[in-house]
Amino acid sequence: MAFNCPHCNHKSVSHFSKFLSFEGSPATCSNCGKHSIDAKGVNDSYRQIVFLGFVVFGALSIFTQTILYLVIWFAFTTMFPIYSLYCIPLEPIETKKVKHYKTKKLVSISIFSVLILLVAIFE
Numbered sequence: 001m002a003f004n005c006p007h008c009n010h011k012s013v014s015h016f017s018k019f020l021s022f023e024g025s026p027a028t029c030s031n032c033g034k035h036s037i038d039a040k041g042v043n044d045s046y047r048q049i050v051f052l053g054f055v056v057f058g059a060l061s062i063f064t065q066t067i068l069y070l071v072i073w074f075a076f077t078t079m080f081p082i083y084s085l086y087c088i089p090l091e092p093i094e095t096k097k098v099k100h101y102k103t104k105k106l107v108s109i110s111i112f113s114v115l116i117l118l119v120a121i122f123e
């Protein structure tokens with residue numbers, strides 16, 4: 001299953017590219033080759049909230065000696081991508097507007113993997 005490209009309207013943007021899309025590294029349509037990103041920079045804010053939330057809820061969990069807060073954080077972390085994937089539309093972005101910080105995608109993937117790893121250790 002895939003999502004419709006906002007340029008050519010073909011179902012050619014994969015879940016993975018939609019989820020990881022942001023201004024510096026948008027999803028590329030396999031049909032027309034044009035770029036699109038999640039509307040309103042939702043993906044980028046999500047990654048920042050997840051990181052901030054991990055620090056805040058992680059501290060709360062340690063402070064209160066209960067994993068309740070980490071569970072709340074984990075629920076948000078896993079539920080939001082589903083919301084983002086199915087409820088946030090893709091919006092077109094011009095190729096010349098794509099910013100030059102490609103490494104940011106790698107950084108966010110690594111942060112995300114580290115967080116999942118940390119949760120696995122805590123559990």
Ligand SMILES: [Zn+2]
Binds near residue numbers: 005012031
């Ligand atoms: Zn397209």
